[in-house]
Amino acid sequence: MAGDLLDSEGRGEVFSSLPRIHPEGRKFAIGALAISLVFAFFAWETLAWPMAFLSLGILAFFRDPDRVVPQDxxxxxxxxxxxxxxxxxxxxxxxxxxxxxxxxxxxxxxxxxxxxxxxxxxxxxxxxxxxxxxxxxxxxxxxxxxxxxxxxxxxxxxxxxxxxxxxxxxxxxxxxxxxxxxxxxxxxxxxxxxxxxxxxxxxxxxxxxxxxxxxxxxxxxxxxxxxxxxxxxxxxxxxxxxxxxxxxx
CATH class of the missing domain: 2.70.70.10 (Glucose Permease (Domain IIA))
Incomplete structure (x- = not known):
């Protein structure tokens, strides 16, 4: 019906959940996290923490939230x-x-x-x-x-x-x-x-x-x-x- 609201998967409501991460971003985040763990293993904390935060930033960049789409x-x-x-x-x-x-x-x-x-x-x-x-x-x-x-x-x-x-x-x-x-x-x-x-x-x-x-x-x-x-x-x-x-x- 014109004016109805549906999300991108056909659901007619907004639901609260953490947005999914698109697969394109997972390999970058895993790579950054792996480097962070290597630095942490060698006690290079000044390098480990920035890489850990970088992995979180990558996950945020590649977030893929559901959207409620106007159907008109x-x-x-x-x-x-x-x-x-x-x-x-x-x-x-x-x-x-x-x-x-x-x-x-x-x-x-x-x-x-x-x-x-x-x-x-x-x-x-x-x-x-x-x-x-x-x-x-x-x-x-x-x-x-x-x-x-x-x-x-x-x-x-x-x-x-x-x-x-x-x-x-x-x-x-x-x-x-x-x-x-x-x-x-x-x-x-x-x-x-x-x-x-x-x-x-x-x-x-x-x-x-x-x-x-x-x-x-x-x-x-x-x-x-x-x-x-x-x-x-x-x-x-x-x-x-x-x-x-x-x-x-």
Whole structure:
């Protein structure tokens, strides 16, 4: 039913528990902890304690909490935890416009609203799909590792575009962008996969940015400087009058 709240596994309630740790992070945490134990064995406490705290920091970085997802087809939810740093009108990326030979049309050439979300190392780095639908494109672009907070990071940095199409033809694209510290984009999906809104689609390691390209004519419901939560915060509502500066919700 429209407006119902479900978590990412279909449960209609929020429950209190410690967030799971994504498998990508376990090997790093175990490695840091193992080094800490070696240092402790040799009584090198000045080295052992920092490594122990580092292992805890790694576990915190790779936390993967459940989210309660709004179930309303009008809503576009945030694909990332972080802070909105830019809301602007741009032309869609060429990689999402040109014919890729798959037989599926990409985005149009008309300008669209792009919402840019910056993720610090303290944010959850699991990314989620803004809408339900099928993955039509997944395009990896090698590039630089500039500060993800800069405007030119959208065009210059290493990034991965994901284009999702709903059954009614609505298409939304978003980009996972590597940052100054982030050095790897890890996808969980592939073209042809069918996703539920708020489903996990990938992660970016250690600080990054996610850009969302809203459908033409759709405006933002968030403001620059606002904190958003992946899979929960509604960043746009389809078929509403564009507001480039965003509005508070």
């Amino acid at each position: 087809e009008r809503y576009v939810v945030s694909p990332a935890d972080g802070t909105v740093v830019q809301i602007t009108q741009v032309a869609p990326p060429q990689e999402l416009v040109v014919d890729d030979g798959s037989g599926t049309e990409g985005l149009g050439t008309d300008p669209v609203t792009r919402v840019s979300i910056f993720l610090s190392v303290f944010d959850v780095h699991i990314n989620r799909t803004p809408i339900s639908g099928m993955v039509r494109r997944l395009v990896y672009i090698p590039g630089k590792f500039l500060n993800a907070d800069l405007d030119k990071a959208s065009e210059d940095n290493e990034r991965q575009y994901i284009l999702v199409e709903r059954s009614d033809g609505v298409k939304i694209a978003f980009a996972q962008i590597a940052g100054l510290v982030a050095r790897r984009i890890v996808p969980f999906v592939k073209p042809g996969d069918t996703l539920g809104v708020g489903q996990r689609v990938g992660m970016i390691r250690f600080g990054s940015r996610v850009d969302v390209y809203l459908p033409a004519g759709t405006g933002s419901r968030v403001m620059i400087g606002q904190r958003v939560i992946a899979g929960e915060t509604v960043i746009a509502e389809l078929d509403t009058r564009p507001l480039i500066e965003g509005v508070s919700q």
